[in-house]
Amino acid sequence: MNEAESSFPVILSLPDFIPARMLNEFAYCPRLCYLEWAQQEWDDNEWTMDGNFQHRRVDRPSGDLPDADEMEEQAPEAVHARSVMLSAEGCGFIAKMDLIEAEAGAVLPVEYKRGSVPDNPERSWEPERVQLCAQAMILRENGYVCPTGVLYYAQSRQRVEIAITDALAARTLEIARELRCVMQSGETPRPLQDSPKCPGCSLAGICLPDEILHEAAHPNAEAEEDAIRRLYPARDDAAPLYVQDQGAYVGKSNEELVVKLKGTKVADIRFIDLSHVCLYGNVQISTQAIQELLKRSIPLLYFSFGGWFNGICGGMPHKNVELRRRQYRAEYGKESLEIARVLVQNKIQNSRILLRRNSAEGNEDAIEDLRRAEQQAGEAANMESLLGFEGNAARIYFQHFSSMLKPKESDGGLSGFDFTTRNRRPPRDPVNAMLSFAYSLLTKEFAIVLLRVGFDPFMGFYHQPRYGRPALALDMMEPFRPLIADSVVISVINNGVIQSKDFVRSAGAFALKPDARKAFIMTYERRMDSLITHPIFNYRISYRRVLEVQARLLARYLLGELPTPPEFCTR
Ligand code: SF4
Numbered sequence: 211m212n213e214a215e216s217s218f219p220v221i222l223s224l225p226d227f228i229p230a231r232m233l234n235e236f237a238y239c240p241r242l243c244y245l246e247w248a249q250q251e252w253d254d255n256e257w258t259m260d261g262n263f264q265h266r267r268v269d270r271p272s273g274d275l276p277d278a279d280e281m282e283e284q285a286p287e288a289v290h291a292r293s294v295m296l297s298a299e300g301c302g303f304i305a306k307m308d309l310i311e312a313e314a315g316a317v318l319p320v321e322y323k324r325g326s327v328p329d330n331p332e333r334s335w336e337p338e339r340v341q342l343c344a345q346a347m348i349l350r351e352n353g354y355v356c357p358t359g360v361l362y363y364a365q366s367r368q369r370v371e372i373a374i375t376d377a378l379a380a381r382t383l384e385i386a387r388e389l390r391c392v393m394q395s396g397e398t399p400r401p402l403q404d405s406p407k408c409p410g411c412s413l414a415g416i417c418l419p420d421e422i423l424h425e426a427a428h429p430n431a432e433a434e435e436d437a438i439r440r441l442y443p444a445r446d447d448a449a450p451l452y453v454q455d456q457g458a459y460v461g462k463s464n465e466e467l468v469v470k471l472k473g474t475k476v477a478d479i480r481f482i483d484l485s486h487v488c489l490y491g492n493v494q495i496s497t498q499a500i501q502e503l504l505k506r507s508i509p510l511l512y513f514s515f516g517g518w519f520n521g522i523c524g525g526m527p528h529k530n531v532e533l534r535r536r537q538y539r540a541e542y543g544k545e546s547l548e549i550a551r552v553l554v555q556n557k558i559q560n561s562r563i564l565l566r567r568n569s570a571e572g573n574e575d576a577i578e579d580l581r582r583a584e585q586q587a588g589e590a591a592n593m594e595s596l597l598g599f600e601g602n603a604a605r606i607y608f609q610h611f612s613s614m615l616k617p618k619e620s621d622g623g624l625s626g627f628d629f630t631t632r633n634r635r636p637p638r639d640p641v642n643a644m645l646s647f648a649y650s651l652l653t654k655e656f657a658i659v660l661l662r663v664g665f666d667p668f669m670g671f672y673h674q675p676r677y678g679r680p681a682l683a684l685d686m687m688e689p690f691r692p693l694i695a696d697s698v699v700i701s702v703i704n705n706g707v708i709q710s711k712d713f714v715r716s717a718g719a720f721a722l723k724p725d726a727r728k729a730f731i732m733t734y735e736r737r738m739d740s741l742i743t744h745p746i747f748n749y750r751i752s753y754r755r756v757l758e759v760q761a762r763l764l765a766r767y768l769l770g771e772l773p774t775p776p777e778f779c780t781r
Contacts, residue, residue: 491515626710
C-alpha cells in the first residue's frame with residue numbers, strides 16, 4: 211500500500227447487523243447487494259414501484275407483538291403486528307417484518323411479495339426463503355417459537371408456508387458469511403454473465419452488467435453487434451425546463467411546476483416530466499417549489515442572465531462515500547494522468563473528425579497536425595506536456611473552425627460570423643458567444659450527472675481544482691465539446707437558426723438576444739436527445755444518456771473494476 215492509499219482507506223466498516231432484505235439481495239446477485247448497501251445506489255423500475263404499492267398496507271405499523279413470555283396467554287387472532295423492526299445479536303440480523311401472526315403459541319412472520327407463486331417445486335425462490343428464515347432466526351433469538359414462516363404473493367393472493375429447517379438456517383448463515391466477506395473486501399462483485407435476472411433488475415442502468423464485462427475483457431474495443439444488451443431506456447422521458455424571462459416567477463401547484471410572467475401563467479409542467487430546472491438571471495422560485503424539487507431529486511440550477519453557471523441546488527449528496535474516497539485518492543495516484551490523457555486524446559480525435567467531416571478541402575495539413583497531437587497526448591509523460599499538446603491542438607482546431615461555418619448568403623455570409631480565435635470572458639464575437647454558452651450548458655449537464663453518480667464534481671483530474679470551478683465536469687466534457695457544443699454552434703449558423711442580427715453587443719461583449727437564446731437551447735436539447743450508435747457498445751442511445759454511461763464507467767474504473775479509463779471517440 212503506498213502513502214496515498216494508506217491515507218485514504220476505501221473499505222468502509224460493516225454495520226453491526228445485516229438487514230434480512232440484504233440477504234435476499236445477496237442471494238439473488240452479490241453485486242446487487244453491494245451496489246445497494248455498500249455504495250448506496252438505488253433506482254426504481256416498474257417492478258419495484260409495484261412492489262412498493264403492494265407493500266403500502268404492511269409498511270404502516272399497527273398492532274402489537276406481545277413479549278415472548280406472554281405469547282401463551284394470547285389468543286392467536288389477538289396477534290397481528292405489522293411493520294415490526296427486530297434484531298438479534300447472535301445471528302447479527304435485523305429485519306422490518308411485514309406482518310407477524312400467531313398460531314398455537316408460536317409466531318409466524320409473513321413476508322409480502324409482488325407477483326405470483328413461482329412455478330417450481332418449492333413454490334418460492336431461494337432469496338425469499340433466506341430472507342424469511344433470517345426473520346424467523348431473529349424471532350427465535352428474541353425468545354419466540356417460530357417453526358414456519360409465510361411468503362404471501364400479492365398477485366395470486368396465495369400464501370406459501372415455508373418450514374424453517376436446520377438446512378435453511380445453515381444456508382442463511384452461509385450466505386451471511388459470504389456477504390460479510392464480500393463487503394469487507396471492498397471489491398465490487400462482478401456482474402452476472404448474460405443473466406436473465408438483469409433485464410428485470412432495477413439497478414441495471416447503474417450496474418451496466420454487459421458493458422462492464424465487455425470493458426473489463428476488451429477495454430475500449432468495439433463490441434460485436436447485439437453482443438451487449440442495453441438494459442436501460444435509450445433516452446430520458448423527462449426533459450429540462452429553462453426559465454429565462456426576466457421577472458418570471460416559478461411556483462408549485464399540486465403536481466405541477468407553474469411559471470408566471472407578470473401574474474399570467476405562461477407554462478405548467480408536471481414534476482414527473484422534469485429532469486432538471488435552469489433559472490437564468492432575475493427569476494424567482496417559491497420555497498414550496500424548491501422543496502418539491504428537492505423531494506423528487508430534480509436538480510435546480512442557477513445561471514447568470516448571460517449564461518454563466520453559478521451553482522446547483524439538490525437534495526442530500528450521494529451516499530457513495532467509497533467512490534468519493536477513490537476519486538480523492540486517484541488525484542495522488544497514476545490514475546490522474548491516465549484519465550487526463552484519455553480525455554484529451556478523445557477530445558482531439560473528435561475535433562479532428564468534426565473538422566474533417568464539416569470543412570471543405572484544404573484542411574488536410576491541419577487534420578494531419580491534429581492526428582499527431584492526438585498521438586502525442588496519448589503518450590504524454592506528465593500533465594505539463596499534456597497541457598501543451600492540448601493547447602497546440604486547440605489552436606490548430608480553432609484556426610480552422612470558421613471553415614466549418616457556412617452561414618446563409620442572405621445573412622451576409624461569413625462576415626457576420628467572423629471567427630479567428632477562441633476568446634471568452636467576455637466573448638468578443640458572435641461565434642465565441644455561442645461557444646461559451648454551449649460549453650456552459652454542457653458543464654451543467656455533467657455537473658448533474660456527476661452528482662447523480664456520486665462524484666465530487668469540483669475535484670478534477672485534468673482541470674485542477676480552483677475556487678468554484680466544477681473541475682471534474684470540465685474534465686468529462688472534453689471529448690464532448692466538439693460532438694455536442696461545437697456541433698450545435700455550427701448547426702445553428704449553417705441552418706440559419708441564428709443570424710448575425712440575433713446578438714446584443716455591450717462593452718465589447720457579445721450575447722444572444724432572448725429569442726435567439728431560446729432557439730439555441732432548442733437546438734442544443736435536440737442534439738442531447740438525438741440517438742446515436744454507441745461507438746463501443748454498438749447500441750442506440752441518446753447523447754444525454756451517453757454522458758451518464760461515461761460517468762458510470764469512470765466510477766467503475768476508479769473502483770478498480772475496469773483496467774483503463776473509458777473512451778468516447780466518434781466513428
Ligand atoms: S443488473 Fe444483473 S449483475 Fe447487475 S446488479 Fe442487477 S442482477 Fe446483478
